[in-house]
Amino acid sequence: MFFQLNYHLYTPAIPPAFVSSSTDSHFVPQSTELRQTLQSRSETIRSYPSLGLNLPEELQGYHTLTPLDVSFGTDRRKFGNWFSVVYRAINSTDGLPYTLRRIENFRLMHQTAFSSIEAWGRVQHPNIVSVHEAFTTRAFNDSSLVVVYTYHANAQTLYDAYLKPKSPSFPQQSFLNQATGTQTPQFTPIPERTIWSYIIQIASAIKKVHEAKLAVRMIDTTKILVTGKNRIRIGSCGIVDVLMHDTHQEMHLLQLEDLTMFGRLIFALCCNNASATTNGNFQKSLEIMGRLYSPEIKTLGLFLISKSHPNKNINAVFEMIGSRVVTELDDALTATDKLENELLGELENARLVRLLCKFGFINERPEFARDPRWSETGDRYIIKLFRDYVFHQVDEHGNPITNLSHVLTCLSKLDAGTDEKVMLVARDEQSCLVVSYKEIRSCIDAAFK
Structure with missing residues (x-):
């Protein structure tokens, strides 16, 4: 059975032939x-x-x-x-x-x-x-x-x-006007x-x-x-x-x-x-x-x-x-x-900001700093691995990958709760989990509540 999402994963743009943001209109600039x-x-x-x-x-x-x-x-x-x-x-x-x-x-x-x-x-x-x-x-x-x-x-x-x-564009023009008794047309x-x-x-x-x-x-x-x-x-x-x-x-x-x-x-x-x-x-x-x-x-x-x-x-x-x-x-x-x-x-911004705020509330809370189980068990462990997958990837030389498109894509899929699965690897690379974005979203909601 096909279940329609409450909102789309991506907001489709209006075709350029219909409206263009690169040119001025009478009431709205580019x-x-x-x-x-x-x-x-x-x-x-x-x-x-x-x-x-x-x-x-x-x-x-x-x-x-x-x-x-x-x-x-x-x-x-x-x-x-x-x-x-x-x-x-x-x-x-x-x-x-x-x-x-x-x-x-x-x-x-x-x-x-x-x-x-x-x-x-x-x-x-x-x-x-x-x-x-x-x-x-x-x-x-x-x-x-x-x-x-x-x-x-x-x-x-x-x-x-x-x-x-309006004052003359150049200071010397004002002096010239005074000397000659003329006025520069500004109309x-x-x-x-x-x-x-x-x-x-x-x-x-x-x-x-x-x-x-x-x-x-x-x-x-x-x-x-x-x-x-x-x-x-x-x-x-x-x-x-x-x-x-x-x-x-x-x-x-x-x-x-x-x-x-x-x-x-x-x-x-x-x-x-x-x-x-x-x-x-x-x-x-x-x-x-x-x-x-x-x-x-x-x-x-x-x-x-x-x-x-x-x-x-x-x-x-x-x-x-x-x-x-x-x-x-x-x-x-x-x-x-x-x-x-x-x-x-701009419609995506509010959705993604709310998700990022939830991440900030959940991950590594200071009051649980002495409790290693907070981020290492249950829902919080999956959220931690997903955060690493989104933000902490590295290339073959160990350099951080800062790919904003990857971040936006992952967060949009998470917010929509799709059934697409992703493999999450632990930091020590000794274990991995295969979960769907829908399941990750449920973990975030449960940990947040």
Whole structure:
């Protein structure tokens, strides 16, 4: 009778013709770059703040505060008349990192202002940085408002990614510019496919927010985060609702203002200028968009910034960009396939690590150091011989064989519990045992228990 194993001995790879990890996709970089990205995020999460920052040791259940922005002066005036600072902190309950945005010198007049934060906490969308909670504190020697968000390691704003002025590549170039009074052009247009991807992601987020009877109120290049390859999320949601709680405004008008800010954002990204629609730059911006991008982008931008269009709403936006959404969906599904393929390659690791941990627990325990029978009798003897077979083989010259393929093959067969037999030889070569991987696995389970 044939018994099917609960899981395969080896995980079969997806055929290369279906998905390849050697090339980039729209949302997922090639395999080596993806590993570097994930490793960098892990290192960032575990990094420790510098000493001498004079930050609170504990803040409403959060500790290990680390500043995430280094802006000073007027650059910090991000929310009207309030200064803002962003920190990473660890939650004492779940041990996970979160983003804390602090508004300095804000006095909460009504506790009902936090009702909007509760509403935002129910809004879950892949293009919105999730809102968790808000509170006031005097831990910074002032009255501060703190709003807690999901933390995305190594994220940067659209402004930092695309619009922030870049220094010359060479120091002598800066000197040459000063001497001649010229400027080195640093404007590299964003690819149109990327622009459309950002448009669709932001529009999807706006639609979710408007359906929740809320308004984003913060569609700005300094508040939208690039969290992955061509992946963006709207951040800092809910803060303006708290800050402007005492100022009554109709939700319909606020949602219209969302669309206007959306249009300004499109112009800013296309023209590499945060003031593309103001300060007399509008006509020049139209010329740049017409030269670099398709007419559909300019038409959408004009529709969004217009104040007199009778059918201006987020549903009308999707009617205009419907054909582009199909491309976005195709790329998203391709990214899913690619990530699944990457996951298949790592699936064996957890299984084998658990086996190695069991070996470490069982073999040569220190409390049985004076009991020679611990590793020389019964189940433990078979486990000891198997460990030698896997890890302690030598060649004809007595040199250790370090063959990782042999180790992975043996451990995979052991974890699957196959009926294949293996001959285990004692260290003195005076005896040998022929046992199956299934029997060895039973010995490990019995000794571990």
